[in-house]
Amino acid sequence: MAGSTFGKNFTVTTWGESHGKALGAVIDGCPAGLSLSEAAIQEYLDRRRPGSAPLSTPRKESDQCEILSGVFEGKTTGTPISVMVRNTDQISKDYSAIASLYRPGHADYTFDAKYGFRDYRGGGRSSGRETIGRVMGGAVAALILKELGIKVHAIVTSDLFEVPAQDSIGGVITCTIKGLPAGIGEPVFSKLDARLCEACMSIGAVKAIEIGDGIKVASMKGSENNDAFAVDQSGNIITKTNHCGGILGGMSTGGDVILKAYVKPTPSISLEQETVTREGTPTTISVGGRHDICIAPRAAVVVEAMCAMTVLDLLYENMHARMDRILDFYAKD
Numbered sequence: 001m002a003g004s005t006f007g008k009n010f011t012v013t014t015w016g017e018s019h020g021k022a023l024g025a026v027i028d029g030c031p032a033g034l035s036l037s038e039a040a041i042q043e044y045l046d047r048r049r050p051g052s053a054p055l056s057t058p059r060k061e062s063d064q065c066e067i068l069s070g071v072f073e074g075k076t077t078g079t080p081i082s083v084m085v086r087n088t089d090q091i092s093k094d095y096s097a098i099a100s101l102y103r104p105g106h107a108d109y110t111f112d113a114k115y116g117f118r119d120y121r122g123g124g125r126s127s128g129r130e131t132i133g134r135v136m137g138g139a140v141a142a143l144i145l146k147e148l149g150i151k152v153h154a155i156v157t158s159d160l161f162e163v164p165a166q167d168s169i170g171g172v173i174t175c176t177i178k179g180l181p182a183g184i185g186e187p188v189f190s191k192l193d194a195r196l197c198e199a200c201m202s203i204g205a206v207k208a209i210e211i212g213d214g215i216k217v218a219s220m221k222g223s224e225n226n227d228a229f230a231v232d233q234s235g236n237i238i239t240k241t242n243h244c245g246g247i248l249g250g251m252s253t254g255g256d257v258i259l260k261a262y263v264k265p266t267p268s269i270s271l272e273q274e275t276v277t278r279e280g281t282p283t284t285i286s287v288g289g290r291h292d293i294c295i296a297p298r299a300a301v302v303v304e305a306m307c308a309m310t311v312l313d314l315l316y317e318n319m320h321a322r323m324d325r326i327l328d329f330y331a332k333d
């Protein structure tokens, strides 16, 4: 399977399936000398765990991480960091009834169409559990960003409400990146906004991304949408407003970067829906098992992780943007 590695300079490769023995991540590009513990990664994982958020599944996944490599005496060694979480609460028999049917809103049909073979016990690689690896990568990226005074934080900003029996709802996650210096992001094909959108759209169930005023800009006037420049008390150039969401020309302005991720309703619902079998015979399906009523609360930390890794990757990239900086780093007196 191609496409399991994210990033260029700071990379995470996620592996594992929802009903396999374990899931994990190989994180590369972390400098040596960073203090790193399982507890620090676990803090992030716990925010994604079922039961940790409103309207989440009653599955009891303890999701305890184990660091397998890349850390010695509490510090990173500069070598690949491998982290793993064992699957402990997977009930494969919940899925036996739907082995030969396609669940609406899921990747069952497209997986079959592509590979001709599917692990029907759950979503496999397209399961929400795949995001465990992303969150572990994001936790490491966030620790490096913290050293630089950069903070990434995502929360649910849409209303959460209980739905009528057997159905599900969608939601909106807003992510704010604070402390990012101006000029991060590479024109033209590696713009900060383009890279953030790619990162967040790769999360299952995320269907749209907005930066700053987002889709509203199409109905605004230039005078309303432009952010006037000014100088703050310390002499820094700032924008007086932030309609651009902290990004101009694909590069950070130095203001807060604001991103919204729009999440679809959980596809697994126990309401009866029309579908077909693998052979194309029409039938109906009611998806049992234990699922989130709304995915957004548990996906917030995943958005945060993807944004943290994107920003770190582009901060690394920016290190060779100017001759004077390269000289500062390498030139001998």
Ligand SMILES: Cc1cc2nc3c(=O)[nH]c(=O)nc-3n(C[C@H](O)[C@H](O)[C@H](O)COP(=O)(O)O)c2cc1C
Pocket: 057, 105, 106, 107, 123, 126, 127, 128, 129, 131, 203, 204, 205, 206, 264, 266, 267, 268, 269, 290, 291, 292, 295, 298, 299, 302
């Ligand atoms: C953190 C997270 C948790 C998820 N939990 C569930 C779930 O409990 N039940 C479900 O049907 N889908 C869940 N999903 C969504 C499906 O994985 C996703 O909708 C499906 O693979 C189809 O992909 P698409 O929506 O991107 O087209 C979850 C996604 C994420 C990111």
